[in-house]
Amino acid sequence: MKFTKTLAAAAATVLLGTSAMHAAELRLSHQFSESDLRHKVAQMVADEVAAADVDLDIKIFPTQSLFKAREQYKPLARGQVDMIVFPLAYAGGLRNPYNLTLMPGLVKNHDHAARLNDSEFMDEIEAILNEDDVMTLVHGYLAGGFAGTEECITAPDDVQGKQTRAAGKAFEQMLAGAGASIASMSSAEIYNAMQTGVLDAANTSSSSFVSYRIYEQVACFTPAGEYALWFMYQPMLMNKSTFEGLTEEQQQALLDASAKAEAYYLEEAKAQDTNARDVFAENGVEIAEMTEEEFNAWQEIAKETAYNAFLEGSPDGQRLLDLALSVE
Numbered sequence: 001m002k003f004t005k006t007l008a009a010a011a012a013t014v015l016l017g018t019s020a021m022h023a024a025e026l027r028l029s030h031q032f033s034e035s036d037l038r039h040k041v042a043q044m045v046a047d048e049v050a051a052a053d054v055d056l057d058i059k060i061f062p063t064q065s066l067f068k069a070r071e072q073y074k075p076l077a078r079g080q081v082d083m084i085v086f087p088l089a090y091a092g093g094l095r096n097p098y099n100l101t102l103m104p105g106l107v108k109n110h111d112h113a114a115r116l117n118d119s120e121f122m123d124e125i126e127a128i129l130n131e132d133d134v135m136t137l138v139h140g141y142l143a144g145g146f147a148g149t150e151e152c153i154t155a156p157d158d159v160q161g162k163q164t165r166a167a168g169k170a171f172e173q174m175l176a177g178a179g180a181s182i183a184s185m186s187s188a189e190i191y192n193a194m195q196t197g198v199l200d201a202a203n204t205s206s207s208s209f210v211s212y213r214i215y216e217q218v219a220c221f222t223p224a225g226e227y228a229l230w231f232m233y234q235p236m237l238m239n240k241s242t243f244e245g246l247t248e249e250q251q252q253a254l255l256d257a258s259a260k261a262e263a264y265y266l267e268e269a270k271a272q273d274t275n276a277r278d279v280f281a282e283n284g285v286e287i288a289e290m291t292e293e294e295f296n297a298w299q300e301i302a303k304e305t306a307y308n309a310f311l312e313g314s315p316d317g318q319r320l321l322d323l324a325l326s327v328e
Helices: 006-016 037-051 073-077 096-102 110-117 120-131 169-177 187-195 206-211 240-244 248-282 292-312 317-325
Strands: 024-029 056-061 083-085 134-138 141-148 163-165 201-205 220-222 231-233 236-239
Touching: 037 056, 037 083, 037 134, 037 236, 037 248, 056 248, 073 083, 073 134, 073 236, 096 120, 096 169, 096 231, 096 292, 096 317, 110 120, 110 141, 110 248, 120 134, 120 317, 134 240, 134 248, 141 206, 141 248, 169 292, 187 201, 201 206, 206 248, 220 248, 236 240, 236 248, 292 317
Parallel strands: 024 056, 024 083, 163 201
Antiparallel strands: 083 236, 134 236, 141 201, 141 220, 141 231
């Protein structure tokens, strides 16, 4: 799918006006609450740009107040909104390669994620974004883990026969390949499903494990550590034509702010994992660690299930998958 740039360019012209004397206002949309890390990343960019005093303001619309969570990509590409913080896999139905940004076994840990962000693989993702008149300002991955109501979940054998919730279709495919029974539900439903015996295990983000108090219902928690399976790419994106319509000073201020926010995003993402580990331990939950061997075993199942399913819908998929897997 390819969006035309005409509407976006026109929107940028209207936004910026004919005179640099008038301050530009950019609108930034996201689905998250104001206490969420991803909102704080957006706020940091807005604050840094304001402090640069380049006649550029960023107005943030949190909690789906401008667009629904999964419906933000098209408006961005069309220039109907200027910036979004967005789990890119949400647009996987529009651009199949984006599904690789929520794929089990492609990212081992946060430092690996940072290297992936600076790789040829991500250059290819950026080129696809550019085709839709979209560009990346801030890269960022968030991680997650496993929790079991009775037993620890670290290896594929641990989910065999268990009713399990996974975060994302690719993870459901992998878990089913390991012998789990899949229960699809939102993170908000995990607590009640475990409490009523509907669910034996769950996979979700570190922040969701804490915010939904899952530690009250489980015996063992496998946090994101040196090895973790669940990583989701959630960057800050911008309409490319709008960016190009800014003055050089405004562009530079935005890029400088984004670089600072990206470093903050990485450190705070790591901190969320540490916090989840600490909160579960403090509540008497056993902490398990995934080993390299267990990670590799999961990845082999992912190759047979989720990776194959991805390749069926992507003529260029094998090359992109190989590029991602080549990042050490």
